[in-house]
Amino acid sequence: xxxxxxxxxxxxxxxxxxxxxxxxxxxxxxxxxxxxxxxxxxxxxxxxxxxxxxxxxxxxxxxxxxxxxxxxxxxxxxxxxxxxxxxxxxxxxxxxxxxxxxxxxxxxxxxxxxxxxxxxxxxxxxxxxxxxxxxxxxxxxxxxxxxxxxxxxxxxxxxxxxxxxxxxxxxxxxxxxxx
Amino acid sequence: xxxxxxxxxxxxxxxxxxxxxxxxxxxxxxxxxxxxxxxxxxxxxxxxxxxxxxxxxxxxxxxxxxxxxxxxxxxxxxxxxxxxxxxxxxxxxxxxxxxxxxxxxxxxxxxxxxxxxxxxxxxxxxxxxxxxxxxxxxxxxxxxxxxxxxxxxxxxxxxxxxxxxxxxxxxxxxxxxxxxxxxxxxxxxxxxxxxxxxxxxxxxxxxxxxxxxxxxxxxxxxxxxxxxxxxxxxxxxxxxxxxxxxxxxxxxxxxxxxxxxxxxxxxxxxxxxxxxxxxxxxxxxxxxxxxxxxxxxxxxxxxxxxxxxxxxxxxxxxxxxxxxxxxxxxxxxxxxxxxxxxxxxxxxxxxxxxxxxxxxxxxxxxxxxxxxxxxxxxxx
Numbered sequence: 001x002x003x004x005x006x007x008x009x010x011x012x013x014x015x016x017x018x019x020x021x022x023x024x025x026x027x028x029x030x031x032x033x034x035x036x037x038x039x040x041x042x043x044x045x046x047x048x049x050x051x052x053x054x055x056x057x058x059x060x061x062x063x064x065x066x067x068x069x070x071x072x073x074x075x076x077x078x079x080x081x082x083x084x085x086x087x088x089x090x091x092x093x094x095x096x097x098x099x100x101x102x103x104x105x106x107x108x109x110x111x112x113x114x115x116x117x118x119x120x121x122x123x124x125x126x127x128x129x130x131x132x133x134x135x136x137x138x139x140x141x142x143x144x145x146x147x148x149x150x151x152x153x154x155x156x157x158x159x160x161x162x163x164x165x166x167x168x169x170x171x172x173x174x175x176x177x178x179x
Numbered sequence: 180x181x182x183x184x185x186x187x188x189x190x191x192x193x194x195x196x197x198x199x200x201x202x203x204x205x206x207x208x209x210x211x212x213x214x215x216x217x218x219x220x221x222x223x224x225x226x227x228x229x230x231x232x233x234x235x236x237x238x239x240x241x242x243x244x245x246x247x248x249x250x251x252x253x254x255x256x257x258x259x260x261x262x263x264x265x266x267x268x269x270x271x272x273x274x275x276x277x278x279x280x281x282x283x284x285x286x287x288x289x290x291x292x293x294x295x296x297x298x299x300x301x302x303x304x305x306x307x308x309x310x311x312x313x314x315x316x317x318x319x320x321x322x323x324x325x326x327x328x329x330x331x332x333x334x335x336x337x338x339x340x341x342x343x344x345x346x347x348x349x350x351x352x353x354x355x356x357x358x359x360x361x362x363x364x365x366x367x368x369x370x371x372x373x374x375x376x377x378x379x380x381x382x383x384x385x386x387x388x389x390x391x392x393x394x395x396x397x398x399x400x401x402x403x404x405x406x407x408x409x410x411x412x413x414x415x416x417x418x419x420x421x422x423x424x425x426x427x428x429x430x431x432x433x434x435x436x437x438x439x440x441x442x443x444x445x446x447x448x449x450x451x452x453x454x455x456x457x458x459x460x461x462x463x464x465x466x467x468x469x470x471x472x473x474x475x476x477x478x479x480x481x482x483x484x485x486x487x488x489x490x491x492x493x494x495x496x497x498x499x500x501x502x503x504x505x506x507x508x509x510x511x512x513x514x515x516x517x518x519x520x521x522x523x524x525x526x527x528x529x530x531x532x533x534x535x536x537x538x539x540x541x542x543x544x545x546x547x548x549x550x551x552x553x554x555x556x557x558x559x
Contacts, residue, residue, distance in 0.1 A: 094194050097193075098220075100218060101218055101220075102260070102261055121291075126192055128283050128285075128286060129197075129242075130214070130281040131213065131214055131215065133284070154191075154394070155188075155454070157456075159192065
């Protein structure tokens with residue numbers, strides 16, 4: 001998986017500067033220990049950042065776009081699912097479902113996001129379309145919160161594209177209605 | 180085998196669910212995703228009457244009726260294997276469409292909330308951003324007429340304002356988006372309904388179609404223009420806003436206001452994208468434009484932009500202050516700003532970095548002419 005958006009790591013440099021000034025005033029042996037501790041500390045920190053910023057799919061460069069909002073507070077969105085309770089298969093992107101498809105008029109980034117609606121009624125309306133009549137569909141309410149990834153309004157007013165983070169437990173945040 | 184070309188997406192959810200298309204002789208088609216088999220999308224397509232398609236797009240007609248209530252019975256299946264850029268091959272079906280199990284349920288409306296303004300209705304029916312203006316010059320007081328010169332000037336000023344707003348919007352984008360949205364020829368709006376009956380209402384459509392999600396960079400550009408018209412009754416507030424967009428956009432706004440004063444008219448405009456329920460409407464009256472121009476004219480260089488050029492000096496005329504610099508892209512000519520640096524001591528054939536002020540002056544025909552004034556120079 002690609003590492004996406006490592007986020008601000010500026011304070012690593014500050015820590016480094018503080019350590020450097022202390023090292024100048026310490027015994028050589030003591031300084032070596034401090035360097036080791038500093039390295040381990042920053043290695044663990046970097047691993048945490050990398051782990052928390054990995055998206056479910058290996059997204060292309062500049063994806064999600066800068067216009068997409070980072071999910072930092074609770075909000076509800078709705079997605080059509082084929083099983084109740086929902087399964088991982090209900091949250092597969094277009095690219096995952098159609099690995100060899102040519103998406104010429106949508107970007108690879110969009111094809112790797114998930115469609116969700118901010119309005120439940122639009123989900124019910126969408127179920128009238130033939131592609132959603134092949135199996136019994138349910139409207140799944142997904143509660144997004146900090147750590148859920150990024151989201152952007154795309155297309156019809158209620159339609160959003162969501163790029164979930166790998167660590168976000170979608171199934172635990174999803175409740176399907178019997179429709 | 181018959182082919183059609185994808186025109187635009189009308190409904191998107193994990194892929195294009197509904198789109199409209201045209202055939203080689205301009206016939207209208209509606210396509211609905213029926214199913215996806217082995218990663219390939221299979222669409223039902225049917226030829227439809229333009230007016231019915233328009234009504235469907237504005238939310239007055241449901242999808243099932245559009246597909247079933249047609250004068251001809253032919254319908255097709257298409258699988259866009261090469262994506263939507265390529266021609267789609269249609270496979271004629273023999274059984275009646277109304278018996279097909281892959282039809283949508285009744286009641287699928289593209290827009291639940293009906294459009295209550297012409298602008299939104301126009302945007303929906305064109306599935307594109309629509310911008311509409313109306314003016315009231317003195318000659319329109321008794322009849323629906325406008326001087327040709329006023330109309331031409333209005334269109335030119337408006338297009339210039341939009342062009343600079345668009346450039347400013349594109350400048351703020353990421354490098355990748357900038358490349359795909361850069362429009363060098365400046366044809367950003369096309370007049371689609373000139374002088375509609377009842378007023379001098381002019382309707383424009385974005386020259387480039389919106390993307391598959393209905394997003395158009397033109398919307399970003401118009402939002403910038405909206406800021407200039409938001410507080411027209413408060414010149415000081417407008418002045419603060421214009422200062423934030425100092426440069427060619429501010430200059431174009433000032434020229435537009437001067438034009439309105441000169442032709443004794445105000446301006447009303449409204450714009451909408453297909454997804455809007457209400458248009459964005461702004462206006463400026465002739466009386467409001469006068470103090471705005473007075474305030475804005477008091478600021479020096481409000482319409483000028485700083486340009487940095489790097490290249491080989493080809494000409495330096497110390498007598499009249501003219502110079503020419505050959506950069507990698509092209510040659511630039513300009514003058515020295517009164518009170519600015521001298522060309523004395525510069526060597527022809529040497530490389531220099533010129534910091535210039537670019538001002539836009541209008542020619543007699545109303546066309547833009549760019550003039551460069553040297554502010555500083557240093558060896559490159």
